[in-house]
Amino acid sequence: MESVTRIFDLLQLYRGKYAGKGDVFAWKSRGKWADISASDYIRNSDHVSYALMALGIVPGDRVATIMGNSPFWNFLDMGILQTGGVHVPVYPTLSVENYRFIFTDARIRVLFIGCRAAYQRIKPVLNDLPDLQAYFVLEKQKGLKDWSDLVRLGRKNSNRDLLGSIRSSIRPEDLATLIYTSGTTGRPKGVMLSHVNMVSNFTAVSDILNSRDVNRALSFLPLCHVYERMLNYMYQYMGISVYYAESLDRLRENMREVKPEMFCAVPRVIEKSYATILRKGRNLKGIQKLIFFWALNLGHRFDFDLIRGPAFRLKLLIADRLVFRHWRGAFGGKLSIIVSGGAPLHPKLARVFWAAGIQVVEGYGLTETSPVIAVGTFEPGGVRFGTVGRPLTGVELKLAEDGEILVKGPNVMMGYYNRPDRNAEVFDEDGWFHTGDIGELVNGQYLKITDRKKEIFKTSLGKYIAPQVIENRIKESPFIESSMVIGENRNYPSALIVPNFEYLRSWCEAKGIEYSTNAEMSKTELVIQRIQREIKELNETLDHTWQVRKFILMEKEWSVESGELSPTLKVRRTYMQEKYAALIAGMYGEQIDYQPRHRDKKVKKPGKGFIRKK
Template structure:
């Protein structure tokens, strides 16, 4: 059947893919599985319940929850009667919650657990448009979402015909969701996405990533994020069984339990997996340790598309048998591919996973493009280039502005920003081209490569431009560096604030017999400063003269979305970091050569 609207996926499942485990979640240490029939019934009853409560086309409902089957029940239930779904991250600030809840004009809020319920009950008390709060978990004193489905069951006969009338009247051009961008600066913007935006993007992805009803998928990126949401629809189109991870800490365990075929992720998760692999390697001894790191170094030199020389291929065969086969086993033994998006992926990590027999492919897109513009894939030969984000999707057009900014046009481009025509007109020009804000180029007339964010590029006082993201990504190749931010706008030279990888640094300090009481003391030891000077100097050799880091400072904090330095999608929040480390920046650029040269690099 033709899939034009998100809820057509549900009809397609009912007619073509009857299975007992389309949506699965762990409850009390056991996987609870929902059939296609249960999914369809719960979604429909939710629609009836909303109609009975007086909801109409265009009304808004906000959800704040972890990934769970119920998210899909309410998502489809809203869509079938034209109610607009506004999903929000569970990790944002009260100030952001208040802004989004007010700005979206939401009538109802559904949250997952007690913590969110207690927190948002106070926030919504100040917002007139929010009439009711419901919960997914059973919470004493709170209304449970199942009360709406029970209401729908009770009044099913009354609303059956009206439901069909509304559902059949919905066009693929109509608004289905407002997704508020996490934003690294300013208030979040409400991206209005239609059924067509999502479904056109899903159809472009369909032939690129071979999946079937036989495949089990692990989902752990937030469903409120456009990337996981579109992929969630893609899984349903293919009839895959979707298992929602318990939390980020159980990913490896859950992958093994369900023998996952694939998953999508962001680079930060891959970096954490890599860190854990390195930690396990460091725990080995003797020949096992030597072989482990030999295989790692070999893997990082992998060349895609069969372009490895014969001796390398022989060595790789040995490495796969001795080392990498254990990785596949740890992931459940059935992992066929991984797709990374949301931020730049270090090419060496992609090479390493390919070498291990687990294709790790990078894609690119934005919330405003629902989301994918381009992606590497292996379904057909010649469509993979490590270090790029792959070929442009079939229905999407791309061109470059005079300054190298990527412009995109296609059925996936958003309807606009909610209640913000001025900003909409700033990013979508009169010819329909969406200005992404990313700088890029086309390699071999085929592969899109992102070089930096337009707004993040800055000039030194010499007039030379710095593209910070590429340098930051390079620095993060070091096992010692967790996060880094390049600074120096209007200054004479580029500097860097580094958040160390303390898990690795502690192991290194123990081996080197470096004594310390806490992280604050550790980062100021002579031995640690020396190793970081060495690391920065190593990367400086790969940079142009004006890009090289002349001074850096180490900080003793772990940067995260919870503490504010990273957005919910784990991108650097530059303004937050600048404010937090204002004293560090002043010290770096008010530096006198007669002072202690801690954190400075000499090029003599």
């Protein structure tokens, strides 16, 4: 493998080792998959660089992008980086206030906007940015500079010698990107990552896949987040073709079209896939249904020690022939690897996917660590269910007295941009980065994440509650999609629960329960009673002080657009406690005079059929 010390050195692989590759990237254009070749990639990246040089961008200048996943993201990324510019990728779904803060804080010089809708969203901010000297809307719109104008500017001002000189002057230790955290509990923080931060991570992670036969990966998590971005670099480093899904809604269709060997996901995506499979199994009849659930229960018991025994292996072979091969068909037929990160995945799901021939490895990390700290591997003993694997090669890890995970390594960020106060909080005097996550080491080597340090709360009785532990247990129920446990400074824990509406629809049909909308379904007495049974069974496995005494069924799914989820699909707890303050107060019999700051979102008042006591 040729030496890669700076991110844009990946382009050298496409000038040499992968020069003949015809589908470096692919995406849906006008309803058909369109390939981007190695020469396309290099040429377009260079056009971006020449255009930025013509606009006066010099090493250290910040250039921002607001766009979804497509090969154009990669052209812009490499084009920015090989001029020494600092890439500031921003989510397309942020508030105007957050856009204004980020662009002002980073002093953005040039801005690339992916589509007309994003332009309309950001338009009110553009005149408030004194450092902004140019912006382009890639999707053609009258009166605005677009992709063709950018390419034309690059061609007109191409200077290969100057670009080569600039590339040579960029060091691995130089700042490559500013990634602003989603700001779920305050204003966004700019995480400064150098070339070596990212390169050390994707080269170390690539070692895990070296022995695997992977030619094509499907990408659907946002590239502006460090998780998918690092993996995108890893794909390029290994010569794996990257196919960009159209959307989460079309994920199943895209998988059948692309037939990927691997993809990376957050647990929420895996849980939804499993729920769909479970619903289809529930709709089977007679012997087919019996066989399905026999195979499912066998998969839930999957263990690496068990498969060494001939009896279990034979049962697994039969289950594969009758059931599991159809699962793989739903994912395109060639899928063998899923990398899961961003939140804990229930061990039951990991086991059953392994049983089905789809090997799920979990990883753990943060934006501040580029991101991987620990990950499972495919070597013997590389995966232990319920953990996120061992620390990545080159990463040092230890646990503080309170269980907080501390790390050192070449992947750890340079610091927070313009925030010396926050840097002093997260780095101790010995240089250890404090992650804010609580964990434990299983058998002294496998890392298990138990909760976020700042999310652990204390009840009015003085008992500490780790909400993530309870929430992950709640999600074991096929009737429940997600939840948020609350109860700080109150007598007991309660929960906001989003039902699995897709699963409930088939259950209601089987029970003859009539409804017209999801909201009506969530108010139906029999549905509430069924969820109550699930919570009762959960409570029997928890300590008395951790038991969920009351809950509210939400009328619709939480989403990024409606504000409950961050762009990485994590629950925004501070926002949620404000948005649903009236509902939460009602569960505890409190009266509040509440006026939501988010006036565009309706806050439902507590009412009959929503609050249920154990």
